[in-house]
Amino acid sequence: MAPLPKKKRSKARLGPRRAAYRLSVVTLNPCPQCHSPRRPHRLCPVCGYYRGREVIAVESPAGQ
Numbered sequence: 311m312a313p314l315p316k317k318k319r320s321k322a323r324l325g326p327r328r329a330a331y332r333l334s335v336v337t338l339n340p341c342p343q344c345h346s347p348r349r350p351h352r353l354c355p356v357c358g359y360y361r362g363r364e365v366i367a368v369e370s371p372a373g374q
């Protein structure tokens with residue numbers, strides 16, 4: 311037989327685990343190209359640059 315929990319976990323005891331399900335605050339770092347807030351390891355939505363080169367074309371380039 312597979313191991314099973316001996317007792318049903320009460321709603322109060324589920325609380326500490328469910329406290330980890332909350333949303334984390336989004337971190338924002340300045341873009342090295344245009345210095346606008348940008349999420350780390352993502353290309354900048356303002357200038358479209360990532361790792362020193364233009365990856366996507368932005369309609370209104372603000373970083374130039």
Ligand SMILES: [Zn+2]
Nearest residue numbers: 341344354357
């Ligand atoms: Zn940028």
